[in-house]
Amino acid sequence: MSQPQRFEEITQVNANQFVQIDTGSRQNGAHTRIVRRYYEQNTNLFFRLGGASSYAIHRAVWANGVKTFQEAINYSNTQLVEAIHPLAQDTPTLKIADLGCGLGGSLFYLAQFFNSPFIGIGLTISPSQAKLANEQNKNMPMRNITFLEGDFFHVPLCAGLDVAYSIEAFCHAPEAAPYLNEVARLLRPGGRWVICDDFLNAPPANDQHAFWLDAYKTGWRVPNIHTVDSIVKQAQSVGLRLIKNDTFTHLLRLRTLPHRLASSIIKIAQALPFKHEIIPSMVGSLALQHCLKMGIIDYRFLVFERVDTK
Ligand SMILES: C[S@@+](CC[C@H](N)C(=O)[O-])C[C@H]1O[C@@H](n2cnc3c(N)ncnc32)[C@H](O)[C@@H]1O
Secondary structure (H helix, E strand, O other): OOOOEOHHHHHHOOHHHHOOOOOOHHHOOHHHHHHHHHHHHHHHHHHHHHHHHHOOOOOOOOOOOOOOHHHHHOHHHHHHHHHHHHHHHOOOOEEEEEEOOOOOHHHHHHHHHOOOOEEEEEEEOOHHHHHHHHHHHOOOOOOOEEEEEOOOOOOOEOOOEEEEEEEOOHHHOOOOHHHHHHHHHHEEEEEEEEEEEEEEOOOOOOHHHHHHHHHHHHHOOOOOOOOHHHHHHHHHHOOEEEEEEEEOHHHOOOOOOOHHHHHHHHHHHHHOOOOOOHHHHHHHHHHHHHHHHOOOEEEEEEEEEEOOOO
Protein backbone atom coordinates (compact mmCIF):
# COMPACT_ATOMS: atom_id res chain seq x y z
CA MET A 1 0.00 0.00 0.00
CA SER A 2 1.29 3.46 -0.85
CA GLN A 3 1.80 6.19 1.75
CA PRO A 4 -1.21 8.35 2.60
CA GLN A 5 -1.27 11.49 0.45
CA ARG A 6 -1.58 15.04 1.70
CA PHE A 7 -4.61 16.90 0.36
CA GLU A 8 -2.50 19.75 -0.97
CA GLU A 9 -0.23 17.34 -2.88
CA ILE A 10 -3.16 15.48 -4.34
CA THR A 11 -4.94 18.50 -5.68
CA GLN A 12 -1.81 19.75 -7.39
CA VAL A 13 -1.37 16.61 -9.50
CA ASN A 14 -3.04 16.09 -12.83
CA ALA A 15 -6.31 14.18 -12.35
CA ASN A 16 -5.35 11.42 -14.79
CA GLN A 17 -2.47 10.39 -12.57
CA PHE A 18 -4.70 9.63 -9.64
CA VAL A 19 -6.31 6.57 -11.08
CA GLN A 20 -2.84 5.07 -11.35
CA ILE A 21 -1.95 5.63 -7.71
CA ASP A 22 -1.67 2.34 -5.85
CA THR A 23 -4.20 2.86 -3.13
CA GLY A 24 -3.84 -0.59 -1.66
CA SER A 25 -6.36 -2.26 -3.95
CA ARG A 26 -4.25 -5.43 -3.93
CA GLN A 27 -5.07 -5.76 -0.25
CA ASN A 28 -8.82 -5.56 -0.80
CA GLY A 29 -10.81 -8.23 0.98
CA ALA A 30 -12.84 -10.83 -0.90
CA HIS A 31 -16.10 -8.91 -0.44
CA THR A 32 -14.60 -5.63 -1.62
CA ARG A 33 -13.53 -7.39 -4.83
CA ILE A 34 -17.15 -8.54 -5.28
CA VAL A 35 -18.39 -4.94 -4.84
CA ARG A 36 -15.76 -3.71 -7.27
CA ARG A 37 -16.88 -6.22 -9.93
CA TYR A 38 -20.53 -5.22 -9.27
CA TYR A 39 -19.77 -1.55 -10.05
CA GLU A 40 -17.35 -2.28 -12.86
CA GLN A 41 -20.05 -4.26 -14.67
CA ASN A 42 -22.94 -1.91 -13.85
CA THR A 43 -21.49 1.61 -13.93
CA ASN A 44 -21.93 2.22 -17.66
CA LEU A 45 -25.55 1.07 -17.43
CA PHE A 46 -26.22 3.15 -14.30
CA PHE A 47 -24.67 6.10 -16.09
CA ARG A 48 -26.80 5.68 -19.22
CA LEU A 49 -29.97 4.92 -17.28
CA GLY A 50 -30.02 8.19 -15.35
CA GLY A 51 -26.61 8.88 -13.84
CA ALA A 52 -25.57 11.04 -16.79
CA SER A 53 -27.87 13.89 -15.76
CA SER A 54 -26.88 14.13 -12.09
CA TYR A 55 -23.77 11.92 -11.79
CA ALA A 56 -25.58 10.35 -8.84
CA ILE A 57 -26.21 6.69 -8.04
CA HIS A 58 -28.59 7.14 -5.15
CA ARG A 59 -32.27 7.48 -4.33
CA ALA A 60 -34.63 10.36 -5.09
CA VAL A 61 -36.01 11.86 -1.86
CA TRP A 62 -39.36 13.62 -2.30
CA ALA A 63 -39.26 15.96 0.68
CA ASN A 64 -41.67 18.85 1.17
CA GLY A 65 -41.13 21.46 -1.53
CA VAL A 66 -39.24 19.08 -3.85
CA LYS A 67 -40.91 19.30 -7.27
CA THR A 68 -38.66 17.72 -9.88
CA PHE A 69 -36.78 14.42 -10.08
CA GLN A 70 -33.52 16.35 -10.23
CA GLU A 71 -34.37 18.13 -6.97
CA ALA A 72 -35.31 14.80 -5.39
CA ILE A 73 -32.00 13.25 -6.44
CA ASN A 74 -30.19 16.24 -4.97
CA TYR A 75 -32.12 16.28 -1.70
CA SER A 76 -29.47 14.26 0.19
CA ASN A 77 -26.86 16.66 -1.23
CA THR A 78 -28.79 19.66 0.11
CA GLN A 79 -28.83 18.00 3.54
CA LEU A 80 -25.11 17.36 3.27
CA VAL A 81 -24.53 21.05 2.60
CA GLU A 82 -26.62 21.92 5.66
CA ALA A 83 -24.69 19.44 7.83
CA ILE A 84 -21.26 20.78 6.91
CA HIS A 85 -22.09 24.45 6.56
CA PRO A 86 -21.35 25.35 10.25
CA LEU A 87 -17.74 24.16 9.81
CA ALA A 88 -17.09 26.72 7.09
CA GLN A 89 -17.39 29.60 9.56
CA ASP A 90 -13.99 28.99 11.17
CA THR A 91 -12.17 27.02 8.45
CA PRO A 92 -10.98 29.01 5.41
CA THR A 93 -10.80 25.98 3.07
CA LEU A 94 -12.61 22.81 4.08
CA LYS A 95 -11.04 19.45 3.30
CA ILE A 96 -13.80 17.05 2.31
CA ALA A 97 -13.66 13.36 1.40
CA ASP A 98 -16.51 11.44 -0.25
CA LEU A 99 -15.96 7.80 0.76
CA GLY A 100 -17.75 5.84 -1.96
CA CYS A 101 -18.24 8.71 -4.40
CA GLY A 102 -19.69 6.85 -7.39
CA LEU A 103 -19.70 9.19 -10.39
CA GLY A 104 -18.93 12.17 -8.18
CA GLY A 105 -22.37 13.82 -8.20
CA SER A 106 -22.27 14.94 -4.56
CA LEU A 107 -18.89 16.68 -4.91
CA PHE A 108 -20.10 18.30 -8.15
CA TYR A 109 -23.17 19.49 -6.26
CA LEU A 110 -20.95 20.96 -3.52
CA ALA A 111 -18.83 22.70 -6.16
CA GLN A 112 -21.97 24.40 -7.49
CA PHE A 113 -24.01 25.08 -4.37
CA PHE A 114 -21.70 25.14 -1.33
CA ASN A 115 -20.72 28.74 -0.94
CA SER A 116 -17.45 28.14 0.91
CA PRO A 117 -14.05 27.17 -0.46
CA PHE A 118 -13.22 23.49 -0.22
CA ILE A 119 -10.89 20.84 -1.54
CA GLY A 120 -12.72 17.61 -2.34
CA ILE A 121 -11.47 14.08 -2.82
CA GLY A 122 -13.80 11.36 -4.04
CA LEU A 123 -12.85 7.73 -3.43
CA THR A 124 -14.48 4.82 -5.24
CA ILE A 125 -13.65 1.15 -5.47
CA SER A 126 -14.54 1.26 -9.17
CA PRO A 127 -11.86 2.49 -11.61
CA SER A 128 -14.55 3.12 -14.26
CA GLN A 129 -16.36 5.47 -11.88
CA ALA A 130 -13.16 7.34 -11.00
CA LYS A 131 -12.42 7.74 -14.72
CA LEU A 132 -15.93 9.00 -15.60
CA ALA A 133 -15.94 11.37 -12.63
CA ASN A 134 -12.51 12.77 -13.50
CA GLU A 135 -13.59 13.27 -17.11
CA GLN A 136 -16.65 15.22 -15.99
CA ASN A 137 -14.51 17.14 -13.52
CA LYS A 138 -12.49 18.58 -16.40
CA ASN A 139 -15.69 20.35 -17.52
CA MET A 140 -16.25 21.96 -14.12
CA PRO A 141 -15.29 25.61 -13.75
CA MET A 142 -13.59 25.05 -10.36
CA ARG A 143 -10.89 22.39 -10.38
CA ASN A 144 -10.76 21.77 -6.64
CA ILE A 145 -11.95 18.18 -6.82
CA THR A 146 -10.16 14.93 -7.59
CA PHE A 147 -11.39 11.37 -7.84
CA LEU A 148 -9.33 8.35 -6.86
CA GLU A 149 -9.81 4.65 -7.21
CA GLY A 150 -9.35 3.21 -3.71
CA ASP A 151 -10.79 1.34 -0.78
CA PHE A 152 -12.45 3.14 2.12
CA PHE A 153 -10.95 0.57 4.48
CA HIS A 154 -7.48 1.91 3.52
CA VAL A 155 -8.05 5.57 2.64
CA PRO A 156 -4.92 6.96 0.97
CA LEU A 157 -5.11 10.33 2.75
CA CYS A 158 -3.50 11.90 5.80
CA ALA A 159 -5.45 12.87 8.92
CA GLY A 160 -6.84 16.41 9.31
CA LEU A 161 -10.02 16.33 7.21
CA ASP A 162 -12.97 18.53 8.12
CA VAL A 163 -15.62 16.32 6.57
CA ALA A 164 -15.95 12.69 5.50
CA TYR A 165 -19.23 11.41 4.12
CA SER A 166 -20.76 8.39 2.41
CA ILE A 167 -24.04 8.35 0.52
CA GLU A 168 -25.33 4.81 -0.07
CA ALA A 169 -21.80 3.41 0.08
CA PHE A 170 -21.20 2.36 3.71
CA CYS A 171 -23.89 -0.36 3.29
CA HIS A 172 -21.36 -2.32 1.20
CA ALA A 173 -19.00 -2.67 4.17
CA PRO A 174 -19.22 -6.20 5.62
CA GLU A 175 -18.02 -4.82 8.96
CA ALA A 176 -18.43 -1.29 10.27
CA ALA A 177 -15.30 -1.16 12.45
CA PRO A 178 -12.56 -0.90 9.78
CA TYR A 179 -14.49 1.86 8.00
CA LEU A 180 -15.22 3.74 11.24
CA ASN A 181 -11.58 3.49 12.33
CA GLU A 182 -10.60 5.17 9.07
CA VAL A 183 -13.18 7.96 9.53
CA ALA A 184 -11.97 8.55 13.09
CA ARG A 185 -8.34 8.61 11.92
CA LEU A 186 -9.09 11.03 9.08
CA LEU A 187 -11.26 13.63 10.85
CA ARG A 188 -9.84 16.48 12.90
CA PRO A 189 -11.52 17.15 16.28
CA GLY A 190 -14.80 18.93 15.50
CA GLY A 191 -14.86 17.45 12.00
CA ARG A 192 -18.05 15.79 10.76
CA TRP A 193 -18.98 12.40 9.37
CA VAL A 194 -22.20 12.34 7.37
CA ILE A 195 -23.89 9.14 6.29
CA CYS A 196 -27.03 8.59 4.24
CA ASP A 197 -27.84 4.89 3.97
CA ASP A 198 -30.02 1.88 4.74
CA PHE A 199 -30.26 0.65 8.30
CA LEU A 200 -31.93 -2.42 9.75
CA ASN A 201 -35.00 -1.60 11.82
CA ALA A 202 -35.34 -5.00 13.44
CA PRO A 203 -34.38 -8.60 12.68
CA PRO A 204 -36.81 -10.21 10.18
CA ALA A 205 -40.04 -11.14 11.99
CA ASN A 206 -41.15 -13.90 9.59
CA ASP A 207 -40.16 -15.90 6.49
CA GLN A 208 -41.47 -13.25 4.11
CA HIS A 209 -39.35 -10.56 5.77
CA ALA A 210 -36.33 -12.88 5.74
CA PHE A 211 -36.87 -13.60 2.01
CA TRP A 212 -36.94 -9.91 1.04
CA LEU A 213 -34.05 -8.95 3.27
CA ASP A 214 -31.89 -11.77 1.93
CA ALA A 215 -32.79 -10.90 -1.70
CA TYR A 216 -31.86 -7.27 -1.07
CA LYS A 217 -28.56 -8.06 0.69
CA THR A 218 -27.47 -10.65 -1.87
CA GLY A 219 -28.58 -8.60 -4.87
CA TRP A 220 -26.97 -5.31 -3.90
CA ARG A 221 -23.82 -6.89 -2.41
CA VAL A 222 -24.61 -5.45 1.03
CA PRO A 223 -23.86 -8.37 3.36
CA ASN A 224 -24.40 -6.74 6.72
CA ILE A 225 -27.01 -4.00 7.14
CA HIS A 226 -26.54 -2.46 10.58
CA THR A 227 -29.01 -1.01 13.04
CA VAL A 228 -28.67 2.70 13.84
CA ASP A 229 -28.06 1.79 17.50
CA SER A 230 -25.17 -0.48 16.63
CA ILE A 231 -23.52 2.17 14.43
CA VAL A 232 -24.04 4.90 17.02
CA LYS A 233 -22.37 2.72 19.68
CA GLN A 234 -19.47 1.69 17.44
CA ALA A 235 -19.00 5.26 16.26
CA GLN A 236 -18.99 6.52 19.84
CA SER A 237 -16.27 4.02 20.74
CA VAL A 238 -13.95 5.66 18.16
CA GLY A 239 -14.82 9.23 19.16
CA LEU A 240 -17.72 10.05 16.83
CA ARG A 241 -20.74 11.58 18.57
CA LEU A 242 -24.20 11.54 16.94
CA ILE A 243 -25.61 15.05 16.38
CA LYS A 244 -28.38 14.41 13.83
CA ASN A 245 -30.57 11.39 13.09
CA ASP A 246 -33.31 11.75 10.43
CA THR A 247 -35.32 9.21 8.51
CA PHE A 248 -36.01 9.71 4.80
CA THR A 249 -37.96 6.48 4.27
CA HIS A 250 -41.36 8.19 4.23
CA LEU A 251 -40.03 10.59 1.57
CA LEU A 252 -39.23 7.83 -0.94
CA ARG A 253 -41.68 6.91 -3.71
CA LEU A 254 -41.76 3.15 -3.33
CA ARG A 255 -42.89 0.85 -6.09
CA THR A 256 -43.77 -2.66 -4.98
CA LEU A 257 -45.46 -5.56 -6.78
CA PRO A 258 -47.80 -8.10 -5.19
CA HIS A 259 -45.68 -10.40 -3.03
CA ARG A 260 -46.23 -13.58 -5.08
CA LEU A 261 -45.50 -11.90 -8.40
CA ALA A 262 -42.39 -10.14 -7.07
CA SER A 263 -41.02 -13.23 -5.35
CA SER A 264 -41.57 -15.30 -8.54
CA ILE A 265 -39.68 -12.69 -10.60
CA ILE A 266 -36.86 -12.77 -8.08
CA LYS A 267 -36.63 -16.57 -8.09
CA ILE A 268 -36.55 -16.66 -11.92
CA ALA A 269 -33.91 -13.90 -12.03
CA GLN A 270 -31.77 -15.68 -9.44
CA ALA A 271 -31.89 -18.89 -11.52
CA LEU A 272 -30.89 -17.22 -14.81
CA PRO A 273 -27.64 -18.56 -16.29
CA PHE A 274 -26.83 -15.02 -17.53
CA LYS A 275 -24.17 -13.79 -15.10
CA HIS A 276 -24.01 -10.02 -15.63
CA GLU A 277 -24.17 -8.03 -12.35
CA ILE A 278 -27.20 -6.06 -13.59
CA ILE A 279 -29.41 -9.06 -12.69
CA PRO A 280 -28.57 -9.11 -8.95
CA SER A 281 -28.76 -5.31 -8.98
CA MET A 282 -32.34 -5.39 -10.32
CA VAL A 283 -33.29 -8.16 -7.89
CA GLY A 284 -31.81 -6.13 -5.03
CA SER A 285 -33.69 -2.99 -6.09
CA LEU A 286 -37.03 -4.78 -6.21
CA ALA A 287 -36.41 -6.48 -2.86
CA LEU A 288 -35.30 -3.21 -1.26
CA GLN A 289 -38.61 -1.54 -2.18
CA HIS A 290 -40.40 -4.32 -0.28
CA CYS A 291 -38.00 -4.09 2.69
CA LEU A 292 -38.59 -0.34 2.95
CA LYS A 293 -42.36 -0.69 2.54
CA MET A 294 -42.54 -3.40 5.22
CA GLY A 295 -40.43 -1.37 7.63
CA ILE A 296 -37.54 -3.86 7.75
CA ILE A 297 -35.13 -1.27 6.37
CA ASP A 298 -35.02 2.44 7.14
CA TYR A 299 -33.29 4.97 4.87
CA ARG A 300 -31.60 7.43 7.24
CA PHE A 301 -29.42 10.50 7.27
CA LEU A 302 -27.01 10.72 10.23
CA VAL A 303 -24.44 13.32 11.20
CA PHE A 304 -21.62 12.71 13.70
CA GLU A 305 -19.01 15.02 15.19
CA ARG A 306 -15.43 13.96 15.94
CA VAL A 307 -14.88 14.63 19.62
CA ASP A 308 -11.54 15.84 20.86
CA THR A 309 -10.09 12.85 22.70
CA LYS A 310 -6.93 14.63 23.92
C1 LIG B 1 -24.63 3.23 -4.67
S1 LIG B 1 -23.05 3.89 -5.08
C2 LIG B 1 -23.24 5.52 -4.39
C3 LIG B 1 -22.34 6.49 -5.06
C4 LIG B 1 -22.44 7.93 -4.60
N1 LIG B 1 -22.18 8.06 -3.18
C5 LIG B 1 -23.75 8.55 -4.96
O1 LIG B 1 -24.51 8.88 -4.03
O2 LIG B 1 -24.01 8.73 -6.14
C6 LIG B 1 -21.95 3.10 -3.92
C7 LIG B 1 -20.51 3.54 -4.02
O3 LIG B 1 -19.76 2.95 -2.96
C8 LIG B 1 -18.49 2.64 -3.45
N2 LIG B 1 -17.84 1.63 -2.60
C9 LIG B 1 -18.34 0.47 -2.13
N3 LIG B 1 -17.41 -0.19 -1.40
C10 LIG B 1 -16.32 0.60 -1.38
C11 LIG B 1 -15.03 0.50 -0.79
N4 LIG B 1 -14.67 -0.57 -0.07
N5 LIG B 1 -14.16 1.51 -0.97
C12 LIG B 1 -14.50 2.61 -1.72
N6 LIG B 1 -15.69 2.75 -2.30
C13 LIG B 1 -16.59 1.76 -2.14
C14 LIG B 1 -18.74 2.14 -4.86
O4 LIG B 1 -17.56 2.18 -5.63
C15 LIG B 1 -19.79 3.16 -5.30
O5 LIG B 1 -19.13 4.29 -5.80
